[in-house]
Amino acid sequence: MTSDAPVDARPPGGKTFFGHPRALSTLFLTEMWERFSFYGMRAILVLYLTASVADGGLAVGESSANAVYGTYNAMVYLMALPGGWVADRLIGARRSVLWGGVVIAAGHYVMAVPARWSVFAGMALIVLGTGLLKPNISTMVGALYDRDSPRRDAGFSIFYMGINLGAFIAPLVTGFLGEKINWHLGFGAAAVGMTFGVLQYVLGRRNLGDAGALPADPLLGADRRRALRRIGVTVLVAVLVLAALAVAGLFTVNTVVNLLTAVTVLVTVGYFARILTDREISGTERLRIKAYLWLFVFAAAFWLIYDQAGSVLNIFAADRTDRTVFGFTFPASWLQSVNPILIIIGAPLAALLWVRLGHRVSTPMKFAVGLVLNGLSFVLMAAAAQAAVGGDRVSPWWLVAVYAIQVAGELSLSPVGLSATTKLAPVKYASQMLGLWFLATAVGDAIGGQVARLAASWPEPTYFLTFGCASVLLGLGAVMFARHIRRLMAGIH
Template identity: 70%
Template sequence: MPDFTTQAAPATQGKEFFGHPRALSTLFLTEMWERFSYYGMRAILVLFLTATVANGGLGMAEGDATALYGVYVGFVYLMALPGGWVADRLLGARRSVLWGGIVIALGHYAMAVPVKAGIFVGLVLITIGTGLLKPNISAMVGKLYEADDPRRDAGFSIFYMGINLGAFISPLITGYLGEEVNWHLGFGVAAVGMTFAVVQYVLGRRHLHGVGDTPPNPLAGEDRRRALRAIAIGVAAVVVLIGIAAVTGQLTLSKIVSALAVFAVLVAVVYFARILLDKRLTEVERSRMRAYVYLFVFAASFWLIYDQAGSVLNLFAEKNTDRNVFGWEMPASWLQSVNPILVIIGSPIFALIWLKAGHRLSTPVKFTMGLVLNGLSFMLMALAAKAAVGGTLVSPMWLVAVYALQVCGELCLSPVGLSATTKLAPALYGSQMLGLWFLSTAVGDAIGGQVAKWGSDVSQPAYFTVLGVASVVLGASAVLLTRHLRRLMAGIH
């Protein structure tokens, strides 16, 4: 992960952007358009994968489509780890964001071409490019300010608004074009959005004033050549193995997706083992890391359910909801815009709640609230699915209510978990721990894709009930562990 502790000279020259460094506008717009492309494509991906060939889709089984979706979303977050390393050791944050944006745009353009292979090539390119862009653009925002600048938190809040603004607008455009006109046209609009991101980033680079120009801990000489050689060998080995598997007939989409899900879990296990076995850690740091293992599991369990909004719940919106508005059928993907607008509305409310509550609500308790609310959302979905049994179309307000519960859960867990990550991090692993937090999402999404595949073989009411009850029970377990976790956290609330 990029080094968030190393500060470049703040970019404060020239005009300001709402009282902040002008460079924030460049990063804000880059992130907004990148999220536009990401969430726009994501809103129609599963719908396209499951659509019949006659209707322009790939005709995949729902189980395979949701599994592929889960692994794709998971690896987008997993790639933040090598993406941050590349910025720290090879390219620097500024060039990593630029190259990441270019690769993402190429991926979306590949998906816009009406060829089956283009879809999978595009998903791989978008995954790699997002790994380069996403963590490093956040790091650059932090480097616009001195550590004690009172505008710092407000700057991140403005930046966060860009994320949700792009996520809100994109499904409305790509969803309409993809579902009503042509799927690949929807993917093409996402490509255009990413092109806007790259162009305005290049045009606005003069405002950055050297922020992220050089890697904070660069590899040089033989070390650099050795690292590049290892990367090349690794990529070549993967290509050869895939080629052998394809020629021998052992390669199937289902096997690839399952293997990638297992890989995501193994990365997390190895990462935790590496940190916990590091003899340089103090006893207090080791104790806090043990507490973080619990929080990691809770977070992964949360994302397992939450990120099914773009797969299982999106398919429910398409097949089981009455979207007729004055004789016109609203695209199912438009419901993907509900989540970001609720986040925009709810974020300041929850920030105020946490401020008023102070230390009376500890991190484990907030995680409990997130898990319980997430579980209740799927229990509510079970009622919606039961009402839809037999082909009855239910009101889309069921999904709006479900998303409202999930957003409340997200605001209990996600920003709190990010804050806890920075507070519990050992001194030697400060920036890498942010990568570990992203990894919890990767693990949850990868496993969630496999769970959704299993769910295609059982009734929807049973599927939602099992996952909902499991999340509530896990939340209750977190309550029982609160005292133990607070003791392990050694003074961190």
């Protein structure tokens, strides 16, 4: 069987995984278990933060809990940027994924400790570990295909199924354990999932060939020592800033959330400026980065709305929906499994569609479709919120319909965005560009966490309708600029 993968990506005997390089199976399963741990914890995080002390929670207000959730998501994706740099310049993608998985597992085990401090300490470890794993495993997937192969989008869509298989199973397990038995037991289940992921990756490493084995642009000698000193200084400064906040009595949840939101936005601006002014990239690569900047803004706006599923919509599920079936009230977090199961169903269809359409539908147009559908999901959510005015509980089918629309939008944007990132990336910034793609999620989630504060004070129908219409209008604007963006992509489809 033939394949578009580079020769060194194929295992001996030419075995394939659904017609793709066998190495995709190892990366698929690693990502599946990492996402099990991430989405399992995420499904119950806001519910745990807002639960009363009597119910084992932290009794954090809804507004602050939404902001913490958004900022945590943002930090997970923000750290993908230095994680990509570590792979590119120091240890390679393969070892970055391994060590990232180990640190993530440690973070979940810390969260399983039944103490108030454990959740925030565990989240800090998960942030660091995910930064190492997340961008680099996607870089390794991209390395399995020729740069402009039409099968590339299909390969990423299959990889995306691994993400969502883990995301589907996780809330069912952690949600039941956390909401019905003990929150920390739910966090512990996420730890076990990540442990499986690490073991599977180690056992399947023989399938990977040379993919990710070496840094793309390694630092050597004095340059390496200088970089390590800078990292040490940066860590020291961060610790001193946090210590100063604590001494001044400003080390509060809201202060830290606001500080991290500002850092996320400033890092984004600075990083784009650095790439665009780098004299070592060619004129064509610079044009492609300008095209990518448009896609980045569209993606950030998409995630601002989409990732409120685990915060604002999760609280709506807990407080406003009738979840009793045959006398059993199922956990609100179970509704977090609706989105991934729909993606599992839709991803193969999307993969087939992209192969059939080839280059006839451009990447900017796919992004536009994603934005419009995402906005329409919030317009429908406004109708659900209106039906719940007065304290009535509405059918959970409202949320199922909202997630179905969002899934259609996600399949138009997210796997396509991963693929576009690997195609538009300057050679010098290969793994770091995957970090930059996840930085779009970080910006969206950081700003989205601040925006979600409004859900606690605005009338719910007004909140959903306002941001739903804004996303639809942005999508229509993307259609208008699609031709211009394609010209900037300089031959990349």
